[in-house]
Amino acid sequence: MLVLDQVSKHYGAVKAVDGVSLTVPEGQTLALVGESGCGKTTLAKLILMLEKPTTGRILFDGQDLAQMSRSQLKGYRRQVQAVFQDPYASLNPRLRVASIVAEPILAHERPDRASLKKRVEELLDHVGLPASAASLFPHEFSGGQRQRIAIARALALRPRLMVLDEPVSALDVSIRAQVLNLLADIQQEFSLTYLVIAHDLALVEHFSTQTAVAYLGRIVEHGATEDVFGAPSHPYTRALLEAVPQPDPDHVLPDAALLGEIASALDPPSGCHFHPRCPVAVPICPRERPAEVNAPGAGHTAACHLLAAARPLEHAASSP
Amino acid sequence: MTALAPVLAIEGLKTYIHLKRGVVRAVDGVDLTVGAGETLGLVGESGSGKSMTGLSILRLLPKGAGKIVAGSIRLDGEELTTLPEKVLARDVRGRRVAMIAQDPMTSLNPVFSIGDQVSGPFRYHGGLPRQEARAAAIDVLQRVRIPSPEKRLGDYPHQFSGGQRQRIVTAMAIGRGPRLLIADEPTTALDVTIQAQMIALLRRLQQESGAGIILITHDLGVAASLCNRIAVMYAGRIVETGPVREVFRNPAHPYTRALLAAIPKLGSRGRRLVAIPGQPPSLIDPPAGCRFAARCPLKVSACDAYPQTTAVGPNHSVACWRAGEAV
Ligand SMILES: Nc1ncnc2c1ncn2[C@@H]1O[C@H](COP(=O)(O)OP(=O)(O)OP(=O)(O)O)[C@@H](O)[C@H]1O
Ligand SMILES: Nc1ncnc2c1ncn2[C@@H]1O[C@H](COP(=O)(O)OP(=O)(O)O)[C@@H](O)[C@H]1O
Ligand code: SF4
Ligand code: SF4
Ligand SMILES: [Mg+2]
Ligand SMILES: [Mg+2]
Numbered sequence: 001m002l003v004l005d006q007v008s009k010h011y012g013a014v015k016a017v018d019g020v021s022l023t024v025p026e027g028q029t030l031a032l033v034g035e036s037g038c039g040k041t042t043l044a045k046l047i048l049m050l051e052k053p054t055t056g057r058i059l060f061d062g063q064d065l066a067q068m069s070r071s072q073l074k075g076y077r078r079q080v081q082a083v084f085q086d087p088y089a090s091l092n093p094r095l096r097v098a099s100i101v102a103e104p105i106l107a108h109e110r111p112d113r114a115s116l117k118k119r120v121e122e123l124l125d126h127v128g129l130p131a132s133a134a135s136l137f138p139h140e141f142s143g144g145q146r147q148r149i150a151i152a153r154a155l156a157l158r159p160r161l162m163v164l165d166e167p168v169s170a171l172d173v174s175i176r177a178q179v180l181n182l183l184a185d186i187q188q189e190f191s192l193t194y195l196v197i198a199h200d201l202a203l204v205e206h207f208s209t210q211t212a213v214a215y216l217g218r219i220v221e222h223g224a225t226e227d228v229f230g231a232p233s234h235p236y237t238r239a240l241l242e243a244v245p246q247p248d249p250d251h252v253l254p255d256a257a258l259l260g261e262i263a264s265a266l267d268p269p270s271g272c273h274f275h276p277r278c279p280v281a282v283p284i285c286p287r288e289r290p291a292e293v294n295a296p297g298a299g300h301t302a303a304c305h306l307l308a309a310a311r312p313l314e315h316a317a318s319s320p
Numbered sequence: 321m322t323a324l325a326p327v328l329a330i331e332g333l334k335t336y337i338h339l340k341r342g343v344v345r346a347v348d349g350v351d352l353t354v355g356a357g358e359t360l361g362l363v364g365e366s367g368s369g370k371s372m373t374g375l376s377i378l379r380l381l382p383k384g385a386g387k388i389v390a391g392s393i394r395l396d397g398e399e400l401t402t403l404p405e406k407v408l409a410r411d412v413r414g415r416r417v418a419m420i421a422q423d424p425m426t427s428l429n430p431v432f433s434i435g436d437q438v439s440g441p442f443r444y445h446g447g448l449p450r451q452e453a454r455a456a457a458i459d460v461l462q463r464v465r466i467p468s469p470e471k472r473l474g475d476y477p478h479q480f481s482g483g484q485r486q487r488i489v490t491a492m493a494i495g496r497g498p499r500l501l502i503a504d505e506p507t508t509a510l511d512v513t514i515q516a517q518m519i520a521l522l523r524r525l526q527q528e529s530g531a532g533i534i535l536i537t538h539d540l541g542v543a544a545s546l547c548n549r550i551a552v553m554y555a556g557r558i559v560e561t562g563p564v565r566e567v568f569r570n571p572a573h574p575y576t577r578a579l580l581a582a583i584p585k586l587g588s589r590g591r592r593l594v595a596i597p598g599q600p601p602s603l604i605d606p607p608a609g610c611r612f613a614a615r616c617p618l619k620v621s622a623c624d625a626y627p628q629t630t631a632v633g634p635n636h637s638v639a640c641w642r643a644g645e646a647v
Contacts, residue, residue, distance in 0.1 A: 035514075173540070173582065174578070174596040176582070178596070201586065203584045225589070240513065243513045244512055245512075245541035246586060247541050247580060247585060253545055260513075262481060
């Protein structure tokens with residue numbers, strides 16, 4: 001449904017997104033994971049057309065966003081909606097919930113009062129809020145309830161794709177599960193495709209069907225979530241998974257010395273960006289950017305020189 | 321560990337915040353002990369009173385509004401709640417009790433070099449001459465693994481990464497050998513790989529120094545990785561405390577159990593999360609009985625009265641009327 005083709009976004013010297021190619025298939029949940037500042041939110045902004053790519057193309061149903069006519073773009077904006085991390089910042093504090101949820105509808109349609117009221121009530125009901133919520137202001141709700149309001153607003157135009165940027169990380173542990181279950185339910189009900197941005201790996205494994213791992217503006221590994229978590233192939237993915245503290249007192253965390261410092265996006269390391277932290281780097285790593293090669297599982301790829309060396313045949317077979 | 325006299329003993333602590341719209345009972349009858357060399361994890365959701373408990377120890381409460389209204393806080397046997405502010409500021413804060421705050425930038429001054437900030441306390445409070453204070457600063461920066469600290473003393477906070485800034489704040493906290501370290505969400509703002517480094521660092525510092533640590537966190541993974549003992553806080557009160565293995569393997573309070581079931585764990589793909597319905601009560605007008613009652617699947621009529629704390633195992637106690645029952 002959504003295809004990113006060699007998309008880059010540069011802010012001056014910072015390559016926030018650096019040649020990313022990704023496909024978000026219809027009906028799936030693609031999770032984008034990676035450390036702070038690796039370009040996740042920038043990628044979301046490009047998809048939401050809040051920013052323009054410096055180079056590369058974004059295709060929706062095969063159509064290049066940059067080539068779309070005004071009316072096609074209007075259609076695109078209807079079909080792609082977003083829910084952001086901070087439910088405090090993303091809702092206008094001066095508007096009542098009814099106006100917040102109705103806002104996207106009124107931007108695209110001219111419904112009569114009665115049918116608008118009915119649609120708002122239905123939307124609130126879908127996200128588990130009572131109809132009486134419509135007349136209240138955002139500050140009268142808890143964080144979890146505000147996130148429900150944001151989800152109702154995103155659903156208002158019956159979108160096909162929802163971009164969820166850290167949708168539960170600002171919420172309390174005891175509230176997160178409520179919102180995650182709600183997102184799973186409405187995905188079924190409305191046949192939604194999700195692109196979810198998250199840094200909590202356990203949550204990603206739980207919630208997504210596909211996972212893409214980003215490091216300093218690039219995708220280093222991508223595949224079905226069970227393959228990426230079951231057979232992590234890029235050294236960075238492996239380091240990330242090992243570093244997750246588990247709610248189990250007998251789980252042992254790795255030797256911290258191995259994990260190194262995160263490099264700066266202003267001055268990314270040469271070749272493979274991960275090489276200064278990589279425990280298995282070889283001489284070619286600082287010199288050349290590694291290409292994507294096949295990893296175990298259908299459509300599972302990773303960008304690492306070692307994998308290219310270990311799988312020369314598959315590599316050769318995959319390139320015509 | 322608890323056989324030794326504890327470094328810190330809190331009994332019946334109540335810290336209230338007086339606001340126009342009412343009195344927030346942020347800490348409402350808390351008992352806690354921390355032994356030497358022990359790490360106590362204080363876990364619970366936001367607003368449950370974890371930070372206010374930590375700040376009460378240092379009496380760093382919201383100006384004019386926050387007040388300890390009952391209870392006792394003893395550090396190595398000495399009562400802190402009645403200590404004059406001047407004595408507390410001189411002998412306790414930053415010296416016998418140090419704190420690492422969640423956001424390292426709030427503890428670092430952007431216009432002073434790291435060298436000035438880390439060596440300052442050695443000079444002005446410790447009375448060391450300039451060169452010795454500098455050497456002491458280099459030494460603690462080395463202990464928190466800042467690479468070549470002697471070359472970086474002139475650098476400013478923004479020239480360090482988030483993980484390094486958190487380690488520098490840690491260096492400042494441990495610099496003067498505190499008996500108790502309060503770490504309030506020290507890893508929340510960090511990425512997982514950097515968080516793992518911080519966990520390893522705190523663990524090593526504790527082995528070296530034998531200080532007691534209170535680790536405040538809402539992340540049960542971090543608590544399990546770092547703590548010997550866990551205290552679970554809910555709506556201003558401790559609802560369960562016990563050795564880390566006991567609390568994670570045999571959680572006895574319905575809230576602890578629900579919390580553990582509500583978080584996704586690596587390797588648990590596809591299973592639906594068991595959500596906890598509802599939300600915590602307001603601390604302005606909390607219910608008289610069990611504060612978890614409105615969300616508790618086991619609630620009975622007895623729960624309309626606040627539950628007594630009962631032992632369910634060695635050093636493992638729970639405030640729940642139905643704690644003893646096998647469920
Ligand atoms: N408007 C901007 N101007 C300059 N640099 C920017 C801008 N927006 C983002 N950046 C830089 O681009 C890089 C990627 O930022 P982005 O917000 O996409 O990260 P992220 O992966 O979403 O991080 P987080 O997990 O912290 O939200 C960072 O180095 C950031 O500082
Ligand atoms: N500066 C403050 N002014 C008013 N109320 C506060 C202030 N700080 C905390 N509170 C209130 O005190 C209670 C406990 O807060 P806190 O100890 O910060 O919780 P936690 O650290 O567990 O998230 C909450 O109800 C919170 O809203
Ligand atoms: S390309 Fe080299 S440095 Fe990069 S992840 Fe692979 S082995 Fe490590
Ligand atoms: S005292 Fe009652 S309501 Fe409270 S946790 Fe126990 S069973 Fe539930
Ligand atoms: Mg972001
Ligand atoms: Mg707090």
